[in-house]
Amino acid sequence: MTQPLFTLDAILAATGGRAEGVSATTINSISIDSRELGPDALFVAIKGDRFDGHDFVDTALGNGAVAALVSEGRGTGDGRIVVADALEGLRDLAAAARQRSRAFVVGVTGSVGKTTTKEALRLVFEAAGETHASIKSFNNHWGVPLMLARLPESAQFGVFEMGMNAPDEIRPLSQLVRPHVAVITNVAAAHLEKLGSLENIARAKAEIFDGVEPGGTVVLNADHPQITILLEAAAAAGIGKIVTYGFARGVDWQITEPETAADHSFATVMRGDQAYSLVLGVSGRHMLSNATAALAVSHLAGIEASVALRSLAGFGAQPGRGERLSFGPSDKPLLLIDESYNANTASMGAALDVFASIRAPDGRKVLVLGDMLELGAAAGALHAGLADAVKNSGAERVYLVGSQMAALAANLPSGIVAVHFQAVAEAVDVIIGDLAYGDAIMVKGSNGVGLSRIVAEIKSRFAQS
Structure with a gap:
């Protein structure tokens, strides 16, 4: 018989909580998302930057969670394990898991x-x-x-x-x-x-x-x-x-x-x-x-x-971190290099170095670069400093997204920069419309810029073509 992740007694001992109408005696998964619940799940109602998990406790219980870990004073009802603070309770469970x-x-x-x-x-x-x-x-x-x-x-x-x-x-x-x-x-x-x-x-x-x-x-x-x-x-x-x-x-x-x-x-x-x-x-x-x-x-x-x-030897790049995808006919595919998850000067340089080694299947090399965020006063100089790596990458068309990319645009030949967009919403349709089978495109930028929208649209439109 598979050992449970935690027994109810172990959860109560680790967190100092109290159970209110909890019928389950074991849990086998833990989640903070009411939409993604594993088997015999404990839902932990943490308060994030955008959402408060306490607003979704009933939804989680309705979706199959066997219990919810909640902060004191944040609602009542069956199926709740009440602790002083839900995030601290999660840390207590983490410490207990590590201890054993x-x-x-x-x-x-x-x-x-x-x-x-x-x-x-x-x-x-x-x-x-x-x-x-x-x-x-x-x-x-x-x-x-x-x-x-x-x-x-x-x-x-x-x-x-x-x-x-x-x-x-x-x-x-x-x-x-x-x-x-x-x-x-x-x-x-x-x-x-x-x-x-x-x-x-x-x-x-x-x-x-x-x-x-x-x-x-x-x-x-x-x-x-x-x-x-x-x-x-x-x-x-x-x-x-x-x-x-x-x-x-x-x-x-x-x-x-x-x-x-x-x-x-x-x-x-x-x-x-x-x-x-x-x-x-x-x-x-x-x-x-x-x-x-x-x-x-x-x-x-x-x-x-x-x-x-x-x-x-079987290791490959992860989604958003250099993953390569091909769409369309095998003799003339669209090659996508997805680097959309994050970017700083080191990862940008490494990605551009890889892009330099890539040949387009039967078309152009297209580069989409988004702002590198959280660089403070050095941002302008660090973005401008990408110019040589961009030029050496062999990109024939470069799309730039974000206000910080103005510094890079000013240091690139005018003929290579297709368009400089301030936001990704302006860029999606223009970039997708410019792509064709045979092209190679790399998309790279900080996650907060939202270049994953461009990647998702490429996957959607070219997979359906």
Whole structure:
């Protein structure tokens, strides 16, 4: 018989709550969305930026939730577990799940590549045993507790992504997750608006060290100038074991002889005198870096290198993070590279480098770039600084979306910029109308710009053609 995720008694003990008319004795899933409920679900009524889950408690119970975790004073009725605060109650469940777990737990953060690295680790761990990993980009003050609360007691491996856009956000997440291994994928110009400098970004990322279990390890990408800050912070946090990786000389896991093709990447990864042949089904030096992080962590977890390398050979880009899709006739398809989920200077440069290696099937190379958000006073210069990478990408038509892209437009040849739109709503029909089978199009920008609308429309219109 499958072990339940939590018994009602365990929920009450962890949260200090009281049950009001709850008939279920076990729950097997946890959700904060009344529309997406798993089997025997506990609905947690947290208050978000746009919605308050307490407004949807009755809907969730009507949709099949067996109980709802609610804040004191926020409604009455059967099926409720009442706690002082629902979000704190979710954190209590997360702490309880972590406390009972015997899994090898990994925490991942970084300016770029944390979701991709998390997915690479998930793939490798799944080949070795029962694995639980964060979904999507559930990496904030409610996403991490939700993912951790879902950790089954039987899991052998757990992988959790942690994000931030201000100081003092990662520390409490890491202290909740208590990773045996903490990974920092890199430090780049993201969230400068609130953090002010790359040095401050590095210090904010280093907060992950404060939750590392005694005797644990940190795994650091060394291919950025802020590596010294991270090394010093790790030592100050009492981390006894530090593992480095990257293209830089002298790292513990060095990526050598990198080659990138249209849809594959190759490298030899050196660990001392030991050489590993790394092959990926996705293009990009940054992907080789993410996969090497997974290779290093899997070694710490005691997984054979052959198992890890075999798993990574099947690794592909994720939706919104470099996923490639083809539409139409096989001899003349429309090729879409979907990079619409997020963007900062590091990820933009990496994506443009990949786009430079791609040939259009039988048409033009079209580029859609949206603002890189939260860059503060440096935004203009950082957007303008993309000009050479855009020109080197081979794009024949460039569409720009967002006010910050004016700085890039001013630094590009007038003939290459098709249109500069202020908002995505103006752009969708124009861009779709300009596309034809045989073209290759890459869409890249910060999630807040909404370029996913363009991706969705491409999928809809060309899939139906």
